[in-house]
Structure formats: C-alpha cells, structure tokens
Amino acid sequence: MKKTIKISAFVLSLTLLITASVSVRAEEIPRSSVPQNATEESILISLHNVDIFEKFKFGIGDTVKIYKANMIIPQVAENATQSGTYSLPMVCPCCGQPLEIDKTSGGTRVLRCNNQHCSAKLVRKFVHFCDKTRMNINGIAESTLETFVSNGWVKNFGDLYELEQHHDEIVDTDGFGEKSYQRMQKSIDASHKCTLNQFIAGLGIPMVGRSAGRILNKQFGGDWNAFEDAIKSGFDFTVLKDFGETMNNNIHKWYADKDEEKLWRPLLTKIEFIKKNLELYSKN
Ligand SMILES: [Zn+2]
Helix, strand or coil: CEEEEEEECEEECCCCEECCEEEEEEECCCHHHCCCCCCCCCCCCEECCHHHHHHHCCCCCCEEEEEEECCCEEEEEEECCCCCCCCCCCECCCCCCECEEEECCCCCEEEECCCCCCHHHHHHHHHHHHCCCCCCCCCCCHHHHHHHHHCCCCCCHHHHHHHHHHHHHHHCCCCCCHHHHHHHHHHHHHHCEECHHHHHHHHCCCCCCHHHHHHHHHHCCCCHHHHHHHHHCCCCHHHCCCCCHHHHHHHHHHHHCHHHHHHHHHHHHCCEECCCCCCHHHHC
C-alpha cells in the first residue's frame, strides 16, 4: 500500500534546524523486512547527517520506504527511486548566510548555519530552554516561539518572564487566544522557581545536558553563584564524573561568549533557584 507523505528534510545540529520540504511518495515496508513496525501515518522525518542524506539520493516524487527506529523515530530505510534531483541547500533559508558542513565530535557530518545571529538558531535555543525536561515551560509551541522571536518580543531568556507587556499583541496572534495566553503564563510563572540542573540543562552548552546538569547541581549545592565562581576561577570540570576535556572546554568557552551571555544573563534576575534533588546524583 502506497502512502503519500511529506518529508521535511531536516538537517539538524544542536543549534539549527533547516527545513526544506520535499514531497515524496512512501510505501509501507513489509514488517518482516524492517527492524520495527512500518509506519502508516503522515510523518516528518529528520535526516540528521549529510552522509545519510547523500546516500539516499532524494528527489521530489521519489518513493521511499520508512520504518520506526526504536519504535519511535521515523527513519528512511530505502529510497526506491533515487532520482537525486534534490540537493542540500547552500544558504540558510532563514538568514541567507552560506551554510557549512561541520563534523561532530562523533564524526557525523552535519549542515550548519554558523551565523550567531540567525533567528532560526535563536528559536531552537528557546525551544531547548523551554523543553519539559529542562525549564518545563508548557504552552509555548515552536511555532509560537518563532512568532515571538520574529516580532522581537523575546530576544533573551529573561524576556519570557516579561511577556505580559505584549499581552494584547499575543492574544491577537492567529490561533493564540486569551486561554492559550493564560495557560502559557501559568507555566512560565511555575518555572520561575527552578533547580540549577534544570537551568544548566536549558542553557544549551554543547554536550552539557541533563545528566551533566545533575552532576553540577550536586557539585555546587544547587547554587548558581558557586557554579559561576568556579568557572571564573578556571575550575577543571574534568575532575567530575563523566566530564571530559571537551565538556570542560565547552563550559569555559560558553561562559566567555559575550553573545551567549546576552541570552542567559538577564534571566538571573527573573528566576529563583531552589535546592532540590541534590542527592539524586549521589544515589546513582
Ligand atoms: Zn541562518
């Protein structure tokens, strides 16, 4: 059975999402020939690396076979047509800057926009920050954040806590009424008290995520100032469990980045750190 699906060819890095829509026909894979169940739904497929993108030689109208990796993530198993008529974008569709192919620490080639001021990157940073596993701000979809960023209502993380000054404009936004606004504000208010690990995980320091956040939370007693003082004094984070040289460098590099600082520094006056889950790490 053939299904018409729309694949958005997402070339992802931690900080950038590039979208390029490709319409293709997909067909269901015989269950015996794929690792997991074939999907029958319309889906979005993320193509994380350039090697895979090139391997499948995509083109508009191609017939692709898809499956769910680990029962969840839709992936391309095969491109039956391989017309090769679709090529990777050479400029960022958001800011127009030339794109670069970088290698991740794991050797994966990824397409990136390295323009620090690209608004798509800023949106991704906000999405990352608001995620339920980080600052847990519900009620702000990615499309909402795109609207907020493009209208200049949020320029840094601290602006999320001052959205009431844009109340009238926000509730006038398509698909965003008073009810949605109230739900969003409730969630933002709730995030006002957060733990150091939530905060650190939300900052988007490369390779410093939730697990590292928990370790730092424990190490610095849930205290932001202790963490910041450590960075200022050149603390060697490799003394911590699971922290390697790259993570150590990433933390120091992130802290020294003035553009990044403009994003997170204003937040410090808006939130209150609560000391919670300090024993979490030691139990593991
Ligand atoms: Zn860009």
